[in-house]
Amino acid sequence: MTSLGRLRNHIGGAHRDGTGAAFVTINPTTGEPLAEVSAASPAEVDDAVKAAAVAQAAWIARPPAERARVLHRVSERLRDKRMELARIEVLDAGKPIQEVPEADIDSAADCFEFFAGVLQGAYGEHIDLGPDAFAYTRRQPLGVVGGIGAWNYPIQIASWKTAPALAAGNAMVFKPSELTPVSALALSEIIEEAGAPPGLMNVVLGGREVGSALATHPGIAKISLTGSVPTGAKVMEAAAGTLKHVTMELGGKSPLIVFDDADIDDAVSAAMLGNFYTQGEICSNATRVFVQRGVHNAFLDRAVRRTEAIRVGDPLDAQTQMGPMISGDHLAKVLSYVEAGKAEGARLMTGGERIVEGPLARGYFMRPAIFADCTDDMRIVGEEIFGPVMSVLTFDSEDEAVARANATPYGLAAGVMTRDLPRAHRMAAALQAGVVWLNAYNLTPVAMPFGGTKMSGIGRENGLAALDFYSERKSVYVNLGGVEAPY
Numbered sequence: 001m002t003s004l005g006r007l008r009n010h011i012g013g014a015h016r017d018g019t020g021a022a023f024v025t026i027n028p029t030t031g032e033p034l035a036e037v038s039a040a041s042p043a044e045v046d047d048a049v050k051a052a053a054v055a056q057a058a059w060i061a062r063p064p065a066e067r068a069r070v071l072h073r074v075s076e077r078l079r080d081k082r083m084e085l086a087r088i089e090v091l092d093a094g095k096p097i098q099e100v101p102e103a104d105i106d107s108a109a110d111c112f113e114f115f116a117g118v119l120q121g122a123y124g125e126h127i128d129l130g131p132d133a134f135a136y137t138r139r140q141p142l143g144v145v146g147g148i149g150a151w152n153y154p155i156q157i158a159s160w161k162t163a164p165a166l167a168a169g170n171a172m173v174f175k176p177s178e179l180t181p182v183s184a185l186a187l188s189e190i191i192e193e194a195g196a197p198p199g200l201m202n203v204v205l206g207g208r209e210v211g212s213a214l215a216t217h218p219g220i221a222k223i224s225l226t227g228s229v230p231t232g233a234k235v236m237e238a239a240a241g242t243l244k245h246v247t248m249e250l251g252g253k254s255p256l257i258v259f260d261d262a263d264i265d266d267a268v269s270a271a272m273l274g275n276f277y278t279q280g281e282i283c284s285n286a287t288r289v290f291v292q293r294g295v296h297n298a299f300l301d302r303a304v305r306r307t308e309a310i311r312v313g314d315p316l317d318a319q320t321q322m323g324p325m326i327s328g329d330h331l332a333k334v335l336s337y338v339e340a341g342k343a344e345g346a347r348l349m350t351g352g353e354r355i356v357e358g359p360l361a362r363g364y365f366m367r368p369a370i371f372a373d374c375t376d377d378m379r380i381v382g383e384e385i386f387g388p389v390m391s392v393l394t395f396d397s398e399d400e401a402v403a404r405a406n407a408t409p410y411g412l413a414a415g416v417m418t419r420d421l422p423r424a425h426r427m428a429a430a431l432q433a434g435v436v437w438l439n440a441y442n443l444t445p446v447a448m449p450f451g452g453t454k455m456s457g458i459g460r461e462n463g464l465a466a467l468d469f470y471s472e473r474k475s476v477y478v479n480l481g482g483v484e485a486p487y
């Protein structure tokens, strides 16, 4: 018997067992079973797509104000259940309860609130074509869209996809990560309770086979994936067969560039937020920290001191600042990168080892690591680790920093710490990233578009921009005169 019991697919408003292979999820804090998952097979994916199509027709038939009210109610319910949902997320993903209410649940609620607000203003255009004609565009929903989530921000990812999809008039079939399936089900229930037609958001459970069934299904018009770059490439390929629209929120190896005129404590704060928040399991993390030579030692001293004071522990304890890695496999992968860093000659300044004593030994806990003396060719500097491992590099000039920061196939995010305003904006223009933070790191207000360039992604979530990725413009030409024909 697992502590959260059996999770079933949510299809067309009903909870249904799947005919895929059942599996059990693990609480990463204790290593113990958390929930039993009744996985979907392609047959249930098909049922979910059909249910979504019926719900979408009913949804789009409602006046925009009524649809907006439903999304507002979703936002209110998320806020009402803030701590209950936060607790689920802590058990499922091991994220510290210190972070989750704000970074996950409020972010989800803010997203529904934002898109409820913009829904009624999602107008088309009027195009003047002279005295005898004009054209207008209508913003059309795509129909049924599919979402595939990663495990690091389960309810936030589900919300960042579902809120704009619904606001644009679509229905959603969502597959959460097989490691963290609980909160997406809670979200789909909330959406139904808020008055959406049953099946407007469906949840199908399982791993890559279920994701692949979504990506190839001819009834799905668009796939939005949050995941790794290799998965992104596979999902795009699968989606190409039916020419689906895609949004890809993928991995990164983002730079944070600290100039010697920056406030050093703020720079250390930004680097720590950009490496250690959510155990370092964040796509936009600043895992390459370039520090200008003059402040390098001061930066490193303070970063090491503050990192050693991080409280790693039970994520349900309000004092805990860092929880466990998501799984035993993932912990092993992160630790193997620490070994690779040492073998390649980087200097491990602190951390990087599994916690093997006391109650934390049962879970997948490690101490946050900082490497100094890193070079651009090291694996720890080139590859996404997705754990609490900061690599510190030195640089001399602005041009050098830009060239080295951009020398990566990724392009998700970047940060610049400086008091020099013109330089900050020169850097913002030159850095190849979908998001640039100036004197800050990892802040993602829902009104600001978020997403990557290069191999980190395609499309944008959040902001008004997200609506463009969940709708199409239909052009309507209106002739006010006669019809001239040469024959």
Ligand SMILES: NC(=O)C1=CN([C@@H]2O[C@H](COP(=O)(O)OP(=O)(O)OC[C@H]3O[C@@H](n4cnc5c(N)ncnc54)[C@H](O)[C@@H]3O)[C@@H](O)[C@H]2O)C=CC1
Binding pocket: 148, 149, 150, 151, 152, 153, 175, 176, 177, 178, 206, 207, 208, 209, 210, 211, 212, 215, 226, 227, 228, 229, 231, 232, 234, 235, 248, 249, 250, 251, 252, 282, 283, 284, 384, 386, 412, 451, 452, 456, 457
């Ligand atoms: N850019 C962004 O907004 C974010 C990106 N990420 C990225 O996600 C990754 C970590 O998450 P993971 O869950 O380990 O990623 P993953 O790529 O292993 O899995 C992501 C999702 O795709 C599904 N999947 C895997 N193979 C598939 C296939 N062939 N066809 C269809 N679906 C498939 C999985 O079941 C899961 O639901 C990191 O690379 C991280 O950078 C994470 C959060 C935010």
